[in-house]
Amino acid sequence: MTEIKFYKSKKRAISMMLLCSIFVLLGIWLLPKEPLIGWSCIGFFGLAYPLGIYNLIDKKPMIIINEVGIYDRSANRDFINWELIHDAYPINISGQKFICLIIDEKFKPSRKKGVIYKSAVKLNEAIGAQELNIHLGQIKKIDEIKLTEFILEMSKADKNTKTELIKTLPNTV
Incomplete structure (x- = not known):
């Protein structure tokens, strides 16, 4: 893979x-x-x-992208499957770059979390972010606009196209 x-x-x-x-x-x-x-x-x-x-x-990767989905070490413990992502958009909060992922309500992690976590999610949404955000602040040179476009393409692509798109990513980011 x-x-x-x-x-x-x-x-x-x-x-x-x-x-x-x-x-x-x-x-x-x-x-x-x-x-x-x-x-x-x-x-x-x-x-x-x-x-x-x-x-x-620290030698571990912060973000892993493959045919299954996106893994962000700082935000989630599991891969975020491409099928769950409905939309994505870049956002800049106090000079920190993020890519916000809009996913289906029934798959949001806050459904299984406590009151404090749900309050933090509401604060995120109040500043224009989402529950699942990919933090790009510590990553080496990366173009958040191109990466967002790539995420949107991958979320709408079929399995065969995803393999080809993955191969084109290093040239665009």
């Missing part, structure tokens, strides 16, 4: 650690004058180092 895998960007992890280093150095500089603020800066922005190192050594 042909699969296309998208991985986290190492460049983004390094840039996050470098940017937070500025604030950690600022916290060190503030220690003699304002110890509480200095330690707060060091503690908060210092959390970027373990997070950045984790992103650097």
Whole structure:
């Protein structure tokens, strides 16, 4: 089975650690004058180092696309089958890119979840997103418009066409 895998960007992890280093150095500089603020800066922005190192050594794909569907490690534990996807659209929320997937009501994960999860879904919908969103913020260079168009094509294609479409994806994204 042909699969296309998208991985986290190492460049983004390094840039996050470098940017937070500025604030950690600022916290060190503030220690003699304002110890509480200095330690707060060091503690908060210092959390970027373990997070950045984790992103650097993480070898698992974030998104897998194949003939069966889409697997997004950050959003779902199972593949989202192409037959369930009715529509998709890109959205940008505070500089973070997402592809929102509109699926059939009876297959939404919130049907089996608790009140807190359902409240989070309502917040998503209030800002224009959906219950199932593919987060593209950590992925290497990717064109969200072309990927959205590809998802729409795959959701409407038959099994034989899906195999051919998968082979064309690396050229378009």
